[in-house]
């Protein structure tokens with residue numbers, strides 16, 4: 502099993518100044534000292550707060566979206582030769598203790614990707630609109646997958662060295678969650694799931710994705726899966 | 735049949751575009767989807783220019799539209815959709831290029847910082 506010091510926790514963040522410091526400290530407090538925050542051209546002090554809390558910070562010069570930030574994290578991980586990355590959200594919805602569960606599942610299954618699923622053991626308080634949104638996204642994504650996944654849109658995932666080396670994300674927005682799963686299957690990476698908890702704070706509820714964004718994400722993904730020429734994939 | 739000037743220029747231009755697409759495809763600068771779609775589009779433009787009356791009448795008959803003015807409007811709609819597709823494609827390509835640039839800048843900066851510490 503991977504030791505916590507061998508693992509990097511990667512947190513893509515956009516305008517999360519009010520909470521990012523606490524999120525970074527909590528991750529460190531759960532026994533994971535290596536934290537990388539990808540500040541995606543935030544307009545607030547996200548980068549500064551993350552640094553103050555002890556994270557390594559990479560900043561995009563302009564905002565490019567969650568998928569773009571995730572891919573930058575992957576590219577950097579590859580350069581640094583990291584063997585294991587766990588990605589979590591920056592808005593404080595995820596519980597850093599759950600990282601241990603993903604690491605355990607990885608050790609048991611030897612999977613290349615472990616998805617932290619919010620729906621295997623659902624937390625109370627997930628708003629019905631978000632459940633619906635995620636259901637629709639799951640159906641859409643699973644149509645393009647060989648297997649069925651309970652939470653395709655999760656921002657909580659473990660990536661093994663093989664996944665870090667092989668994945669190339671092209672979608673800038675939230676569509677990257679689905680893209681990653683479809684591509685992982687294509688590349689013969691093994692995917693497992695582990696239950697995680699989420700907390701919907703007022704803070705995160707106010708800035709979560711809306712329907713327009715959901716539709717944009719779906720169009721992006723469909724477009725990519727159906728029409729992208731192979732050299733762009 | 736008497737040929738108007740445009741009935742010579744348009745088909746020739748269309749052929750030029752088709753050859754260009756084939757060349758781009760052979761140099762793998764265009765995907766087969768893009769090449770096939772583009773070629774089909776330009777070929778139909780060329781043929782339409784050669785036989786405008788017969789084709790718009792045929793289209794009108796096929797869809798049960800009364801006059802061939804409607805058929806032309808119908809055809810223009812198709813044209814707009816085609817350019818919509820092209821534009822969306824170009825937009826996506828540009829977005830990708832910008833993201834790659836942003837990433838490059840970010841990783842260069844990171845490398846500098848890593849060397850300093």
Ligand SMILES: Nc1nc2c(ncn2[C@@H]2O[C@H](COP(=O)(O)OP(=O)(O)OP(=O)(O)O)[C@@H](O)[C@H]2O)c(=O)[nH]1
Pocket residue numbers: 513514515516517539540541564565566567568570571589590591592594631654656705706708709710
């Ligand atoms: N890099 C980057 N991250 C973003 C961007 N927008 C949102 N995020 C991050 O993505 C994570 C998830 O965003 P949310 O908007 O909470 O999406 P979600 O958790 O799937 O949806 P909710 O269920 O509504 O919370 C957070 O950590 C955000 O900081 C962006 O433009 N760029």
Ligand SMILES: [Mg+2]
Pocket residue numbers: 590592594705709
């Ligand atoms: Mg959230």
